[in-house]
Amino acid sequence: MLRQSLVILPGWGGSRETWSNFANLAKEKFSEVKIFNLPCFGDEPCPKDVWGVGEYADFVKSKIINNHKSEIRNLSRAPHPALCGAGRDPKSEIILLGHSFGGAVAVHLIANNPNLASGLILSGASVFRPKQTMRRLFFRCLAKCGQWIFKLPLIKKFEEAAKKLLYRVAGSSDYSKISGIKREIFKKIITEDQSRLLPKIQIPTLIVCGSKDRFVPLEYGKKIQRLLPGSKLVIFQGGKHGLHLQQPEELLNTIINFIE
Numbered sequence: 001m002l003r004q005s006l007v008i009l010p011g012w013g014g015s016r017e018t019w020s021n022f023a024n025l026a027k028e029k030f031s032e033v034k035i036f037n038l039p040c041f042g043d044e045p046c047p048k049d050v051w052g053v054g055e056y057a058d059f060v061k062s063k064i065i066n067n068h069k070s071e072i073r074n075l076s077r078a079p080h081p082a083l084c085g086a087g088r089d090p091k092s093e094i095i096l097l098g099h100s101f102g103g104a105v106a107v108h109l110i111a112n113n114p115n116l117a118s119g120l121i122l123s124g125a126s127v128f129r130p131k132q133t134m135r136r137l138f139f140r141c142l143a144k145c146g147q148w149i150f151k152l153p154l155i156k157k158f159e160e161a162a163k164k165l166l167y168r169v170a171g172s173s174d175y176s177k178i179s180g181i182k183r184e185i186f187k188k189i190i191t192e193d194q195s196r197l198l199p200k201i202q203i204p205t206l207i208v209c210g211s212k213d214r215f216v217p218l219e220y221g222k223k224i225q226r227l228l229p230g231s232k233l234v235i236f237q238g239g240k241h242g243l244h245l246q247q248p249e250e251l252l253n254t255i256i257n258f259i260e
Helices: 016-026 054-069 069-073 101-112 134-149 159-170 180-188 197-202 218-227 248-259
Strands: 005-009 032-036 092-098 119-123 205-210 233-236
Touching: 005 016, 005 101, 016 032, 092 101, 092 248, 101 197, 101 218, 119 248, 134 205, 159 197, 197 218, 205 218, 205 248, 218 233, 233 248
Parallel strands: 005 032, 005 092, 092 119, 119 205, 205 233
Antiparallel strands: none
16 A cells, blocks of 8 residues: 555546545555545535635645645655655655646646645646637627627527527536636636646656547647656546546556556
8 A cells, every 4th residue: 555645636516426436446555535625516615705726726735734734744754765856855745636627726736835745646637728719708708798698589588598508519518507606716717827837846747638538638638748847648548538437447557556
């Protein structure tokens, strides 16, 4: 059994429940497995203000410090040989796994707090946010004119069906299912590109991507690797966005091999 603790940050819409199967498998390999529900998901209520990736990273930082004080303190004296390169200060004995939006949060967190983890796993990480995409143009248009368009006499009767169709065309069914502060947070985070922080990450990083991921295309995983010298990219042929759901054993084995 590995002596490290595995901390998992689910993606948007994910929770302890959606990661429970993978976590049960991982508990046989790690000293401890923790899944942190992010605010707005699972048992974590939404914040009162509109959070961005930075605020979510601060939330996770507080969670890690409160839950893993001993690992962070102890490893400042005893580095793990497989994960602490020559000439580098020892890190905590935590492996941080971020999926999708959780991957963006993990990148922000480790780039600004390098001593919180000794290894980073990015699975379908939503690190890149292109400046101009159909999705962003859609949201901008919806924010400016959507309210009155859906009130037109001929359209009002089919308002809900029309909205769902437009959301599907824009590639964001998530947006159609949320409202209030959660929707405002979603609109903010999809504009926050974290790629500029990648070169700041110094700990060993494993990037895992599905070749058929429609949400975070494989090309983004390759771009992450290019911006992270020394990182390792593993491509799951036929894999989609939720590798922890579709191929949990293979994903776990890949992570274990990376650490060992």
